[in-house]
Amino acid sequence: MIRVIQPGLLTTVQDEGRGNYLAFGMPRAGFMDRYAARMANLLCGNPLAAAVLEMTIIGGSYCFESAARIAVCGAAMPLQLNGESTAAWSAVEVSAGDVLEIGAATTGCRAYLAVAGGLEVPLVMGSRSTYYRAGIGGFSGRALKSGDQLFCGVPGPFAAAPIQLPADWIPEYPSQVDIRVMTGPQAELFSSAGLNALLTSVYTVSNEADRMGYRLEGEKIEHLTGPDIVSDALTPGAIQVPGSGQPIVMMVDCGTTGGYAKIATVIGPDLAKVAQTKPQDSLRFVSCSDQEAVQALQQEMDRYRQVAEWAACGEVPAVAVNVASPEMPREVLQLQTQNPAMLPATRQVGRKLRLHIAGKSYEVEIEEVK
Amino acid sequence: MQKLAFFSQGESGLVVELADKIDLAVNTMVHALSRLILAELGGLVDTVVPTYRSLLVIFDPLQINRETLQEKIAHIYQQARIDVATPAGGKIVVIPVLYGGEFGPDLEFVARHNNLTTEEVIAIHTAVSYRIFMMGFTPGFPYLGGMSERIAAPRLTTPRKEIPAGSVGIAGMQTGLYPQKSPGGWQLIGRTPLKVFDPDSAEPFLYQAGDLLRFNAITEVEYARIERAVSRGEYLPQIRNQAEVVQ
Numbered sequence: 001m002i003r004v005i006q007p008g009l010l011t012t013v014q015d016e017g018r019g020n021y022l023a024f025g026m027p028r029a030g031f032m033d034r035y036a037a038r039m040a041n042l043l044c045g046n047p048l049a050a051a052v053l054e055m056t057i058i059g060g061s062y063c064f065e066s067a068a069r070i071a072v073c074g075a076a077m078p079l080q081l082n083g084e085s086t087a088a089w090s091a092v093e094v095s096a097g098d099v100l101e102i103g104a105a106t107t108g109c110r111a112y113l114a115v116a117g118g119l120e121v122p123l124v125m126g127s128r129s130t131y132y133r134a135g136i137g138g139f140s141g142r143a144l145k146s147g148d149q150l151f152c153g154v155p156g157p158f159a160a161a162p163i164q165l166p167a168d169w170i171p172e173y174p175s176q177v178d179i180r181v182m183t184g185p186q187a188e189l190f191s192s193a194g195l196n197a198l199l200t201s202v203y204t205v206s207n208e209a210d211r212m213g214y215r216l217e218g219e220k221i222e223h224l225t226g227p228d229i230v231s232d233a234l235t236p237g238a239i240q241v242p243g244s245g246q247p248i249v250m251m252v253d254c255g256t257t258g259g260y261a262k263i264a265t266v267i268g269p270d271l272a273k274v275a276q277t278k279p280q281d282s283l284r285f286v287s288c289s290d291q292e293a294v295q296a297l298q299q300e301m302d303r304y305r306q307v308a309e310w311a312a313c314g315e316v317p318a319v320a321v322n323v324a325s326p327e328m329p330r331e332v333l334q335l336q337t338q339n340p341a342m343l344p345a346t347r348q349v350g351r352k353l354r355l356h357i358a359g360k361s362y363e364v365e366i367e368e369v370k
Numbered sequence: 371m372q373k374l375a376f377f378s379q380g381e382s383g384l385v386v387e388l389a390d391k392i393d394l395a396v397n398t399m400v401h402a403l404s405r406l407i408l409a410e411l412g413g414l415v416d417t418v419v420p421t422y423r424s425l426l427v428i429f430d431p432l433q434i435n436r437e438t439l440q441e442k443i444a445h446i447y448q449q450a451r452i453d454v455a456t457p458a459g460g461k462i463v464v465i466p467v468l469y470g471g472e473f474g475p476d477l478e479f480v481a482r483h484n485n486l487t488t489e490e491v492i493a494i495h496t497a498v499s500y501r502i503f504m505m506g507f508t509p510g511f512p513y514l515g516g517m518s519e520r521i522a523a524p525r526l527t528t529p530r531k532e533i534p535a536g537s538v539g540i541a542g543m544q545t546g547l548y549p550q551k552s553p554g555g556w557q558l559i560g561r562t563p564l565k566v567f568d569p570d571s572a573e574p575f576l577y578q579a580g581d582l583l584r585f586n587a588i589t590e591v592e593y594a595r596i597e598r599a600v601s602r603g604e605y606l607p608q609i610r611n612q613a614e615v616v617q
Contacts, residue, residue, distance in 0.1 A: 019428070022419045023404075024575045025505035124569050134509060134550055136569045185377035185385040230392055231506065231513075233419040233426035237380050257421055257506025257513075265380035293381035294431045301432065 001065040002115065004148040005099065008060030013119050013138035013150070016049040018127035022256045028236060029129040029137065030252050032110050032211060032275035035300065036074035039165060040114035042307045043071035043091040045158045050118030051128035053144070055111050057278070059102020060144075062113070064094045068152065069116040069162060072100075075108025075173060075276060089170045091162030091311070108173035108276040116155030131253060133212070160314025169303060173276045176202070180288035180296070181239065181264040186229060189261040190241070194222035198239070198263055199287050203247065207279045211253040214274060216283065220245030223261060231259040237266035239285075249274055267293040269300045372399070374447055376440050381431050382416075386443055387424040394515060396423050397503050401460065401580030406446050414439070420579050421504040422513070460581035462499055464608035465547065465562050467538050467585050468593040469495075473561035480523045480540055480557050491559065492587050494521050499582040500545065510549030510567035510575050514583060517545045529555035536562045538585065547583075560585075563597035564607065576607055 004011075014037065017030025031037035031054065038048045053062075059077045064070070072079055072088045079086045080101040086092055088111070094100065102111065121128045121139050130138025139148060187195060203218035227243045234240070238250045240260040249266060250258075251274070266274060267288055277283065288296075310316045377385040386403070389396040404420040407427065414434045419426040429439055469492045470477040481488045500514035507513075517540070525541045531553050533539075538547045539556030548554060549567035566576045577583060586608075588596070599605035 019417055021509070021574070022417055022426075022428070023505065023579055024509060025507060025511050026509040026574075125574055134569075136509075182378055182380055185379045185383075230390060230422050231504070232385070232421040232424050233379075235379060235383055235426065235428070255506055255508075256419060257504060262379070265378070265383065267381055290378060290381060290431075290436060294435075297381060298432060 001152065002119075002150045003063040003065060004144050004146055004150070005061040005063055006146060007144040007148070008055045008058040008102065010056040011060055011144045012054050012130035012132060012142075013051050013121050013128055013144075014054045014130060015051040015118075015128045017129045017252060018125045018131075018137075021125055022233070022235075025256050026125065027131055027133075027253050027256060029127070029131040029211075031112070032252055033074055033112070033272040035171070035269070035272040036110070036276075037112040037114070038304055039089065039169075039307060040071045040073040040112040041118070042304060042311055043073070043089070043163065043165065044069045044114050044116040045091075045156050045311055046114060046116060046118050048304060050114065050153070051121060052115075052119065053113040053150075055102060055113065057109060058104045059111055059113075061099060061101040064096065064098050064100070064115075065149075066096045066152075068094050069155065069158065070094055070100070071114050072102065072111055073114075073165075074111035075105035077105050077111045078103035087164060090164035093162060105278075107175075109278045110275055115152045116158070117153035120151040120153045133253065158311075158314075160312060163310050163314060163316050165307065166316060169307075171273070171276075173273075175277075175280075176282045176284065177273050177277060178284050178286050179273055180267045180270045180293065181285045182267060182288055182290060182293055183264045184262070185232075185265070186261040187263055189224055189229070190263050191222045191224050194224075194241075194245075195263065197221050198247065198285055202282045202284050205277050205279050205281045205283065209277070209279055211251055213251050213254055214249040214277070216247050216249065218246070221247060221263060227260050229259060229261050231257045234258040234262075235265070237268065237271050238262045239264045239266065251275065267296060269293075269296040372396070374444055376443075378436065379426060382428055384427040384429065384436060384439055384443075385424055386427060389423045392422050392503065392515070394501060397501065397515070400425055402450070403443075403447060404580070406450055407443060410446055411439075411442060414442075421506075460502070460578070462582040462584055462610045463577045464584050464586050464610070465538070465564060465566070466588040466592065466596055467496075467560040467562050468588055468590060469538075469560035474538070474559040476523075476526075476539070476557035477559040480521060480559055483523050484521055486520070491521050494518050495545065495559065496585045496587050499584045502577060502579050502581050502583060504579045505575075508548075508550055508552055509569075512546055512577065512579075512583060514544060514546050517543060519543060523557045525555040526557065529553055533558065534561065536564065536566070538562060560587075561593075563593050563600055564605070565600055 014031050017028040037052050041050045071091050124137040135141035197219040201219040203216035206215045206217050208215040221241045236252045240248045241263050242260045372388050375387040400420045404418050416428040477488050481491045500516045502512040503515050504513050522543050523540050533548050533554045535551045537558050538560045539558045541556040
């Protein structure tokens with residue numbers, strides 16, 4: 001069980017969300033940054049979709065009433081376990097009575113605390129996610145308060161040692177990010193100057209940026225005839241442009257329908273990057289093909305499979321592997337060191353590595369190149 | 371038969387557009403196609419969101435690629451020969467409403483605005499079934515079509531901060547009901563004791579897009595009786611098949 005000592009600014013229980021009721025007007029909700037949340041889950045041996053705490057800007061402090069394996073991933077928030085600094089993006093063993101203090105984000109916006117076994121709040125419409133605007137799901141339908149007590153599920157058996165994510169798989173959260181978008185579904189309702197503005201200028205995150213949507217400010221995006229469409233379906237990532245010409249990126253709590261033309265859609269793997277930006281940060285949208293977006297998704301999923309395997313055996317190979325997409329030619333496959341300190345180990349001739357590419361495993365032997 | 375247009379909404383979203391207008395016949399086709407896609411491609415798509423004149427199909431591009439999905443949907447559409455005469459296949463859900471008084475504070479305004487008596491407004495409002503074109507705005511909020519222009523009324527100039535759940539209202543040419551308490555600018559003409567959205571129920575929504583809603587005027591005594599039955603979980607909503615009812 002976890003007892004909330006201080007809840008931070010906005011801390012809610014989230015999982016993958018409730019995607020089955022979109023046709024009924026029910027917003028999806030769920031993780032804002034699915035990459036960080038899923039990694040936190042995998043590090044403590046959970047399935048991708050287990051319920052975690054999503055903390056915003058300030059983490060808060062939490063007391064563990066029983067021993068557990070935990071992980072914190074996402075925005076860089078200083079972590080102290082019983083007053084001593086501890087690592088993020090890493091599985092950590094806590095004992096009964098331990099207190100984890102999570103500070104204010106130095107970079108990024110949202111961090112996730114996962115506990116082995118997942119957080120056990122009741123399933124509402126198939127999900128444990130909090131949709132606080134309607135008071136549904138999560139912990140009593142609301143953000144956590146001091147004194148709240150959360151139950152955890154039964155963790156799977158893990159004899160394996162806790163692992164840490166390879167450094168080059170830990171995202172940085174710079175204040176200016178490139179976000180890949182696919183144009184459409186209503187790109188043809190914009191002038192070429194409008195489309196050009198979206199794809200070449202820099203947009204600033206306004207103060208109106210939350211789980212529902214990010215209003216951006218920057219060069220005006222011009223419509224051909226007007227901003228209104230016969231309302232149709234909205235999804236997280238869709239970029240609506242109202243009459244002001246200032247784009248709004250829909251996020252996970254967005255309504256399921258909307259009446260403004262959608263110029264483009266942020267690709268799934270990059271929505272996490274938007275979720276980690278804060279007011280005054282800037283976004284640059286980069287056009288991306290359907291094929292590139294699917295490849296990016298494949299790479300993201302390959303990473304999850306890989307980390308699940310490492311967590312299960314309790315070991316990360318000394319050399320981390322940039323998992324290449326299956327379409328990539330063989331000779332482009334690159335191995336990179338995850339950590340300069342580990343470099344000598346990679347020089348061991350005869351060392352075997354296991355590679356995981358698109359669901360298949362390969363054993364690779366390292367030989368010194370003369 | 372209208373030709374389908376396909377658009378992408380991110381790598382996991384496929385917009386299937388039938389037309390660009392609010393139209394009963396178009397919407398009928400949207401819901402018929404939505405049901406067919408779910409029935410025939412249920413294992414391949416995550417979900418389908420039907421709207422006024424298009425559908426959003428959400429899929430996993432690592433399981434099925436966009437081109438294949440488009441071909442399958444175009445094939446289903448062609449095979450089914452869906453046209454205006456195809457019934458949407460939804461049900462009719464009867465919504466009991468106590469009109470006027472405390473629960474419908476704007477009923478008199480709507481009557482005065484249209485030179486009608488309040489009884490006439492109620493009679494017109496309950497005379498037809500309304501198609502749920504789509505759901506959105508808030509969980510369970512139905513966008514209804516088919517209201518008589520004889521009871522149309524402008525929105526409030528200042529929206530109310532809180533409208534109780536179950537309120538039935540009119541805004542312009544539209545009528546609808548609030549499944550949950552929320553702010554809003556609709557003219558409120560009555561309230562239903564039904565809980566049309568119950569997140570804790572196995573069937574959280576009383577109706578779905580494509581269904582028809584039929585409002586039925588009830589007395590205060592009936593309202594109290596239904597409200598008690600609803601709170602005990604004993605109320606059985608009146609639901610009919612569209613085929614049984616002559617419009």
